[in-house]
Amino acid sequence: xxxxxxxxxxxxxxxxxxxxxxxxxIHFATGNYFSLREMAEAIWQRLEKQPLTVSxxxxxxxxxxxxxxxxxxxxxxxxxxNDLICESQDRSSSExxxxxxxxxxxxxxxxDDMKNMLxxxxxxxxDKDGWPQMVQDDQTAPGPx
Numbered sequence: 001x002x003x004x005x006x007x008x009x010x011x012x013x014x015x016x017x018x019x020x021x022x023x024x025x026i027h028f029a030t031g032n033y034f035s036l037r038e039m040a041e042a043i044w045q046r047l048e049k050q051p052l053t054v055s056x057x058x059x060x061x062x063x064x065x066x067x068x069x070x071x072x073x074x075x076x077x078x079x080x081x082n083d084l085i086c087e088s089q090d091r092s093s094s095e096x097x098x099x100x101x102x103x104x105x106x107x108x109x110x111x112d113d114m115k116n117m118l119x120x121x122x123x124x125x126x127d128k129d130g131w132p133q134m135v136q137d138d139q140t141a142p143g144p145x
Contacts, residue, residue, distance in 0.1 A: 006051040007076055008088035009044075016044070025084055031115035034084065040075065040106040046097055051088035060097035068103060075106040082110065 009016075016025040023041045025034040036044050043057055054076065058068045079085040 004053050004055075006053055006088040007047065007079075007085045008051040009047050010083055010086045013083055018045070026118060027083060028118075029083070030112075031118040032082065032110055032112050033114065033118070034082065035109040035111070038106075039100065039104040040108050042100045043072075043075070043106055046100065047085065050097075052097060056097045057100065060100045061103040062099070062101060064103040071105050075108070078108060 013029060014025055014027045016023055018041070021037060023036040023044050025036065027033070046052055046060070054069055054072045057072045058064050061068065076085065
């Protein structure tokens with residue numbers, strides 16, 4: 001092993017769509033969704049194509065300051081902590097990455113305001129009358145399963 005960590009999108013656990021100037025990522029197991037803009041969105045788009053290293057990301061930016069590697073690593077750790085990416089075993093990926101443009105610190109916003117709706121399973125979380133029963137955190141839904 002070469003000691004360099006590669007990161008890839010955790011595809012089975014989420015859904016993501018790009019809109020005008022942001023990418024929205026929904027994590028199925030937690031019900032949280034995430035907004036990625038600017039540099040964070042550019043990094044995400046490259047991760048869709050191939051696993052990347054911190055150095056590949058930094059090298060693909062223009063005018064990256066000395067602290068860029070630490071900021072990218074911090075951002076990737078946030079993605080890992082939220083189970084949006086995973087460490088990849090694919091060490092065959094090219095270190096050449098399409099330009100990410102001018103450097104901007106990558107950030108993301110986390111939202112949980114639609115958690116109950118996103119976690120609701122209208123097929124299985126129903127009561128005896130067939131109406132969905134939303135499960136609240138550690139509670140179990142009433143009625144037959």
